[in-house]
Amino acid sequence: MLAATACIGYGFTEIALNRALDLGVDFIGADAGSMDPGPYYLGAGKPYVSPEAIERDLRLLLKAARSRDIPLIVGSSGGSGGAPHLQQTRQIVERIIEQERLDARLAIIGAEPPRDLIARRLAENRIHGLWPELPLDEQTVRDSERIVAMMGAEPLQQALRQGANVILAGRCSDSAIYAAIPVMLGYDPALAWHLGKTIECGATIASPKTGQDCIIGTLGSDYFTVEPGHPDKRCTTSKVAAHTMYENPSPYAFVEPSGIVNTLECTYEAVDDRIVKVQGTTFEPAQTYTVKLEGAMHAGWRAIVFAGIRDPILISRIDAFSRQIHERTRAEAAALGLDAAQYTLTIRRYGLDAVLGDAEPQAGEMPHEIGLMLDVVARTESQAQAVLAKARYIAMHTEFEGRLCTAGNLAMPFSPSDIPVGPAYRFSVWHAMELDDPLEIFPIEIADLDCRRAA
């Protein structure tokens, strides 16, 4: 099997793809999403890579898969795997099929469960918090902008049984993309899931790290191997073994809808200097089938200003200065009819403590320059801009003890200084929901496309 890239749109080399195809892979998988970029992309229905990059990657993969008549499985389409993300990816795929004169039986698998069903499961105590506990009530279920559920291997297998050869899945377990076919064929689920987990980040497990690329996975009856598609790259035992740690709360166990995969007893062996062989994974089937729910809620509109502070006297007074901006902005916003509950002002002091906040171990060391960001979120776009304009004026001209720079406190890098960022979201749902059936909330639409003789 071939894992094309860590994420559709992050790219891969044609050398690696062609080499993998020449070796005779049985199917191509590609993850297209993640929640790492934060709640905006889920809430706003937008991809976090460019449509141009998505189209480039999908064009090469569609041509490769269709010319060899092997399945192509894309998981978490469009980044977050919601309905608009799936629709955008579908449009790109249909356009490529038309332009390249291909044919395909396309399966589109939705992953936005109906709100009534989620509310009912919540009332039945069949939605469980993860650690750390995030409160969830019916209002949050109703008010969230978008809620997706992460499918396991079963909806992909169902689409394959219906004859699909190109599958665009909504939100989907990354490992399931690669586990679906082998598990359906009767291979050991422990090894199939572990192989999926190992290759779902593409060339992240290969050296040297020169951008994303393809990884080839081979599954046997009691082992699997991984090797880079690109001839100049290598997989090493330490990188492959360490990969189960990555972005996972446990170093060696990971949870899938149908069970827990444990790699603690695994052996990792170098077949040669680029291929690693893995054995000994165990799999504990889940008592109850659960899928992860991910939801994002609209949290207001954001506007920011970013400016430099270089004056050493001001830098030495930065804490009192920050408090002054908060206090005076509160008074000025009140004069506009906006009380403190109607907006948030976050003052981010780059160079001082903007990254680590009160956990900054070097907080006492004063820098010679600070990048000051004023970050306002309010209920409407115009309110955010109104509060920000007040805060910016205050920061520019507020007095501080020992001030000599009476003409202005900030170096503005450009005009206009104030930047509207758009809607802000927060994650509102991050829970596990029990299903009666692994297919229950993942509707499969089949579309037969044949553009081979089109003009």
Added chain:
Amino acid sequence: MAQLKDIAVVLRSKNAGAFVLTIDVIFKTQQDYDRTVDGGALQPDRIAAAYRLRPSDIQIIPYPKVLSVKVTMPRRVGSGDLSDTDVYGAQQHVPLMLMELPGQAA
């Protein structure tokens, strides 16, 4: 005194989901792993103090096969929430990186 950055070959932080931060430390040598992880230099109370969290929030999970230890903790706010400072959690390893290791010379 030595700091974790002096004896690690990888020291990285990342979200493990939107509400959990996880830090991977991979050591250069078996000896460094043994005296730091088995020697008890990483204690929940010290890590909690560095991150302004409660000791009960800190999970320390050794993974000797790759000479590594994982430190997992709740994020103070969800990824991308209004006051969040690091959406991917990619720069939150630094307080751990700079923690001093008692009994280990620099």
